[in-house]
Amino acid sequence: MTYKIVVLPGDGIGPEITQAALDVLEAASSGVFDYELQYEAVGGDGIDQVGDPCPAATIKACSGADAILLGAIGGPKWEEAEKTPEDGLLELRENLGLYANLRPTKVNNSLLDLSPLKKEIAEGTDFMMVRELIGGLYFGRPKYYDDKEAFDTMYYSRENIERIVKTAFDLAASRRKKLTSVDKANVLANSRLWRKIVEEISEDYPEVEVDHLYVDAASMKIITHPTQFDVIVTENLFGDILSDEASVITGSLGMLPSASLSENGPSLYEPIHGSAPDIAGQDKANPMSMIFSVTMMLRMSFEQDALADKIEAACSQVMESGLVTGDLGGRAATSEFVQAVIEAL
Numbered sequence: 001m002t003y004k005i006v007v008l009p010g011d012g013i014g015p016e017i018t019q020a021a022l023d024v025l026e027a028a029s030s031g032v033f034d035y036e037l038q039y040e041a042v043g044g045d046g047i048d049q050v051g052d053p054c055p056a057a058t059i060k061a062c063s064g065a066d067a068i069l070l071g072a073i074g075g076p077k078w079e080e081a082e083k084t085p086e087d088g089l090l091e092l093r094e095n096l097g098l099y100a101n102l103r104p105t106k107v108n109n110s111l112l113d114l115s116p117l118k119k120e121i122a123e124g125t126d127f128m129m130v131r132e133l134i135g136g137l138y139f140g141r142p143k144y145y146d147d148k149e150a151f152d153t154m155y156y157s158r159e160n161i162e163r164i165v166k167t168a169f170d171l172a173a174s175r176r177k178k179l180t181s182v183d184k185a186n187v188l189a190n191s192r193l194w195r196k197i198v199e200e201i202s203e204d205y206p207e208v209e210v211d212h213l214y215v216d217a218a219s220m221k222i223i224t225h226p227t228q229f230d231v232i233v234t235e236n237l238f239g240d241i242l243s244d245e246a247s248v249i250t251g252s253l254g255m256l257p258s259a260s261l262s263e264n265g266p267s268l269y270e271p272i273h274g275s276a277p278d279i280a281g282q283d284k285a286n287p288m289s290m291i292f293s294v295t296m297m298l299r300m301s302f303e304q305d306a307l308a309d310k311i312e313a314a315c316s317q318v319m320e321s322g323l324v325t326g327d328l329g330g331r332a333a334t335s336e337f338v339q340a341v342i343e344a345l
């Protein structure tokens, strides 16, 4: 069977790390996993190519794919566009119904030196952040600003909270059976409903231990006690911020992949970071976030665990040898790192 993967390279370092990860996939998968790639435009690339950061043709191609890979979008060139690359990304997520964004923070214990945290704090860190992706402040209407005032709307329906919370409980039940719900229920009405629903749904998962943290305290505990977490579930904005914070426990934002799931359609895999305009086009980007996005795809969409293991083992071997990109304190170019991974396969 030949699987169809739709590739959305996007902007900035997006195309560079996408190509890097696809080179690794091609080298590793020969004779094992058969796929075809279809390239489509999104973000600033969509604006430049067809005047739309979320072209109809892209949505159509994604809807018919077995899986989707996205690099990153955005950059100064399109900041003043009527419809920005970020608007396009949100539209893509909403159109494809990608309600659950899974962001794993897993420290490789043989690469503890890469973490800015003390070894004894970072060692054993392995948690999954489940971020609600198509609700909350990023989508709520009305939304408005002029020179005198501005407002956004934070809105969640019961159904949308139930859906993400159940996904997180299912995941916790399949892991170490601990779920931490992060909210701001001491202040926000949204969070009060969120917390109530978490408590209700917990009745159906007696084997899962549940606790609640306010988002401010959670941001502190993720850094001081990262190993206390197994699955974290939270709303869109909090998850966006906390996952960038969590990523650096592994050494760099450039290490973290994600999987976005819908109820019935294909899943989308993308790094958690943005288009990094400050290093774009310089062969400096860390491609690990995209390589891990590919291995998440192999596991979750195609049950190709052995192939994913093989790619990750080659990456670990290269990083353990000290060959790492600048964000991890090294000097390797993206191309040099990828070549070494391909040789280590």
Ligand SMILES: NC(=O)C1=CN([C@@H]2O[C@H](COP(=O)(O)OP(=O)(O)OC[C@H]3O[C@@H](n4cnc5c(N)ncnc54)[C@H](O)[C@@H]3O)[C@@H](O)[C@H]2O)C=CC1
Residues within 6 Å of the ligand: 013, 017, 071, 072, 073, 074, 075, 076, 086, 089, 253, 254, 255, 270, 271, 272, 273, 274, 275, 276, 277, 278, 279, 284, 285, 286, 287, 289, 327
């Ligand atoms: N999903 C997406 O496509 C996202 C897009 N963005 C967009 O990206 C653009 C840049 O935003 P920033 O706030 O600068 O966030 P960013 O995540 O692009 O970069 C933050 C910092 O991390 C570094 N970095 C990120 N990924 C890296 C990698 N793979 N290797 C090495 N270093 C890496 C960058 O060089 C920069 O110093 C904006 O237009 C923003 O809206 C931001 C976040 C997510």
Ligand SMILES: CC(C)CC(=O)C(=O)O
Residues within 6 Å of the ligand: 086, 089, 090, 240, 272, 273
């Ligand atoms: C650019 C935003 C729309 C998204 C973002 O920061 C993210 O998904 O992490």
Ligand SMILES: [Mg+2]
Residues within 6 Å of the ligand: 240, 241, 244, 272, 273
């Ligand atoms: Mg973000």
